[in-house]
Amino acid sequence: MKKKKMDDQHFDKTIKGRLENFEGPDFDPTALADLRYRLASITTAPWYARYRTELIVISALLFFTLFNVLWQSQVEVNREQSFIQVMDxxxxxxxxxxxxxxxxxxxxxxxxxxxxxxxxxxxxxxxxxxxxxxxxxxxxxxxxxxxxxxxxxxxxxxxxxxxxxxxxxxxxxxxxxxxxxxxxxxxxxxxxxxxxxxxxxxxxxxxxxxxxxxxxxxxHLTAAMARELKKHFQKGVGIRLGPAASLSAITYSPGPRVPSVGGGLMSDWILSPSLSMETGIIYAPRFYDREGSTMMELQNLPGVDESLGSLKEVDITSQVVQFPLNLKLYVPLSRRTEGVLGGGYSFLLYLRQDLEYGYQFNDDFDGRFQGLKSTYEQAKPRFYPGTLNLSAGTSTLLKNDARLEFSLYYQYGLGDSGLEQVKANSFGLRTAYWFTIR
Structure with missing residues (x-):
């Protein structure tokens, strides 16, 4: 009991000493006015500000698709009718x-x-x-x-x-x-x-x-006859244009597997009824995160500040644009359906990368660990090694002379990319809606 009383007296003495030695800052009226001015000048960013680029791309794709659908509904397509006339x-x-x-x-x-x-x-x-x-x-x-x-x-x-x-x-x-x-x-x-x-x-x-x-x-025409007719009446190089969308799973090495959604505008240059060259632009953002004991190889990333504590996690959002160049082979399955086999190369352009770091440090006051976050932005566009593309799917001719294409695709990374310098492979499903221009 006596020892406990001495501990209480020691604690009271410590608190009393700190309070007696404490000197409060002088009151500064201008500081309060400055604080109010700063609070008034702070604007809260809306929730969609972070995804502004993605929303712009999606809106542009939706507008283009809607415009083409309305345009195709107003314009009479004579290609199918010409085939019927030729057959007659x-x-x-x-x-x-x-x-x-x-x-x-x-x-x-x-x-x-x-x-x-x-x-x-x-x-x-x-x-x-x-x-x-x-x-x-x-x-x-x-x-x-x-x-x-x-x-x-x-x-x-x-x-x-x-x-x-x-x-x-x-x-x-x-x-x-x-x-x-x-x-x-x-x-x-x-x-x-x-x-x-x-x-x-x-x-x-x-x-x-x-x-x-x-x-x-x-x-009914057989697939072989339909192909021969196309081959005979095709004059020059045909052109198809349309939106494309993809859903894939990206596997990073080293790193996790994360889903990704992409979309863009593609063109298909018809060299013959059985061969075409596909190109265009695809916007496909990438998300990469690491945490825990696997952070050693990421210590050299730009923007890491060891004075804030030990690095525990990093989230990297990359705005990536792909420029594919694929050669596609068409195999007739029926009069309106063709099998499609493709292969080619995609160029990778990183428009911007946003890095968010998570640190952990020991608070000396209460002895507990605290968390702190910092950000770093790389806004300089840069090309990285691209991907090898393989795909297989079907292409179906619709009544308005448009084509709907579905394919499974695999992209193999040919080198390390991004500030994180990791190799990314992806596998997923892609669809494209082709409008016949010529």
Missing amino acids: SLKTSQRIIIDLQQRLSALRRITSDSSNASSKPMTPMAEGKLNEVDNLLSQLLEEKGNNDPSVIALLGQVSEFLRSEPGMNGDQSPPATPLSLLPSATYHFPLPASSDSARISLDQVTLKENGGTAEAKEK
């Missing part, structure tokens, strides 16, 4: 050629069956069939022109037949043979003015004899 023209020419081939076969059969008959003048039936062939040839010449390879080949067959068959010189009397009794055959129609002929066989056209006229019924 091809089918019409195909029907004429098939009819001519059948009539030539009928005439050959007539002359073959009557090759041993006595010489007689040409009957009205044979003369009528020749007139039908002549009319069909005239119609074909008017539609296709005399330089078309299919017309030249057919005219050669007719000329050879007229020269070689004695029945066409008035020697034979051809019997009547219905065209419906002729054997079916498969003919091929080469596309005009093309080094690679797209063959359209009769298994894609259904013929029906109705009053001597062959009528065709359209079947």
Whole structure:
């Protein structure tokens, strides 16, 4: 009890001594006025100030997408209609050629069956069939022109037949043979003015004899036929333009795995129906944080102040822009859907980096550890080693001649990047909405 009383007396004596030795500062009226002025001049930054750049980019993307959708809805897209018109023209020419081939076969059969008959003048039936062939040839010449390879080949067959068959010189009397009794055959129609002929066989056209006229019924185009048509009618380099968005997981080495969302404006240069070159600009911010015992290699970061205490954590926000350059290969899956395989390289530009440090120090007054934060900003743009890109997905043709593309992609970092000097690999999903410009 006596010892406790002495401790209390010692404590009271210590407090009394400190209070007696304490000298308060002189009151300064100007200091209070200055404090009030400073408090009035302090403005609280709104919550969106930190994400101003991201919001501007997202707003621009939304505006561009909305503008293009409205523009596409107002402008009539004629590309699909031109394909339909071309197919109608091809089918019409195909029907004429098939009819001519059948009539030539009928005439050959007539002359073959009557090759041993006595010489007689040409009957009205044979003369009528020749007139039908002549009319069909005239119609074909008017539609296709005399330089078309299919017309030249057919005219050669007719000329050879007229020269070689004695029945066409008035020697034979051809019997009547219905065209419906002729054997079916498969003919091929080469596309005009093309080094690679797209063959359209009769298994894609259904013929029906109705009053001597062959009528065709359209079947669905195969993926190969659609590609051949695109290849034939493509003039120069095609251009697609549209917004793109990505959702990925970035793995830092060393460091954690964090999610990331990006978006930008892309262009696709169509070199051929099976090959294109993709480029554009993608804004993809990166977030990197380290804490605890893994901070030793980050002691040399700019802005670290050891006088504030021991460094315990760091959060780095990087504003990163990518400039991809990818080569894409298209594999037809159906008439409107294609598989897409891509590979290329992305340039990395760091626009700005914001570093936030967390320190811990021992408060001598109460003996407890306290936390303190400081910030550092690197606002000078700088290029870093880029990434190797690989992707695989599908591209679907929509009714308005636009395309919707989904793909899985992987980006492999080719070097250390950022002030933190770490390698970043990412894997995720990307989508793009392509508007056909040309």
